[in-house]
Amino acid sequence: MTDHLTIVTHPLVQHKLTLMRKKDTSTASFRQLLREISLLLAYEVTRELPMSMQRIETPLTGMDAPLIEGKKLALVSILRAGNGLLDGVLELIPAARVGFVGLYRDEETLQPVQYYYKVPTGLDQRLVIAVDPMLATGNSSAAAIELLKKSGAKDIRFLCLLAAPEGVARMKEAHPDVPIFTAALDERLNEKGYIVPGLGDAGDRMYGTK
Numbered sequence: 001m002t003d004h005l006t007i008v009t010h011p012l013v014q015h016k017l018t019l020m021r022k023k024d025t026s027t028a029s030f031r032q033l034l035r036e037i038s039l040l041l042a043y044e045v046t047r048e049l050p051m052s053m054q055r056i057e058t059p060l061t062g063m064d065a066p067l068i069e070g071k072k073l074a075l076v077s078i079l080r081a082g083n084g085l086l087d088g089v090l091e092l093i094p095a096a097r098v099g100f101v102g103l104y105r106d107e108e109t110l111q112p113v114q115y116y117y118k119v120p121t122g123l124d125q126r127l128v129i130a131v132d133p134m135l136a137t138g139n140s141s142a143a144a145i146e147l148l149k150k151s152g153a154k155d156i157r158f159l160c161l162l163a164a165p166e167g168v169a170r171m172k173e174a175h176p177d178v179p180i181f182t183a184a185l186d187e188r189l190n191e192k193g194y195i196v197p198g199l200g201d202a203g204d205r206m207y208g209t210k
C-alpha cells in the first residue's frame with residue numbers, strides 16, 4: 001500500500017528544485033531543469049508499475065524477461081503547466097497513452113470550470129498518472145481527478161513538483177485513494193493562492209509568459 005504523500009528526497013531532485021526556485025533562473029534553464037526533475041520523479045511514481053514477462057533471446061540463451069506494460073498506463077496532463085512534467089515522464093515511458101484536462105477558475109464562483117477534456121479509452125483498465133507541477137489549493141487537481149473517475153479511472157496517482165499543506169489536505173479529503181508524489185511540501189499558500197516559498201507561477205516560468 002502506497003502512502004498518501006510521498007516526498008522524493010533524492011539529492012538530485014532537491015538540488016534541481018532549488019535551482020528552479022531561484023528567481024533569477026532563466027526560462028531556458030527552468031524548462032531544462034523541469035525536464036530533468038520529471039525524469040527522476042517519474043522513476044519514483046512508476047516504482048510499482050505492472051510488468052509482464054516476454055520470451056526473449058540473449059546472445060547466450062532464451063529467457064523470460066520483465067517488461068513494463070506501457071499500453072496499460074495513461075498519463076494525464078492538467079493544462080497548461082502539466083505539460084512540462086508530462087514530457088519527461090513520456091520520455092521514460094514512450095508507450096503510455098496520454099490525456100489532457102483543461103480547467104480554469106471562474107472568477108465569481110472560484111470553482112474550476114472545464115474547457116478541455118480528452119483522455120484515452122479504457123481508463124478503468126489503466127494505471128492513470130495525473131501530472132500538474134503545483135498542488136496549491138488542490139481545487140483544480142481534485143476536480144480533474146473527479147473527471148477522471150467519472151471516465152472510469154480507478155487506479156490513479158498524482159504527480160507534482162511542489163505541494164502546499166492546504167492542497168494535500170484538500171486532495172486527501174476528496175480523494176483519499178489517490179497517492180501524491182512530490183519533490184517538496186512547502187510551508188503554506190499566500191492570499192493569492194501561491195505556494196510559499198514556492199517558485200512562482202510554474203506555467204509562466206516554463207513558457208516565459210511573464
Ligand code: URA
Pocket residue numbers: 081134136193194195196198199200201202203
Ligand atoms: N500555481 C503556480 O503556478 N504556482 C503557485 O505557487 C500556485 C499555483
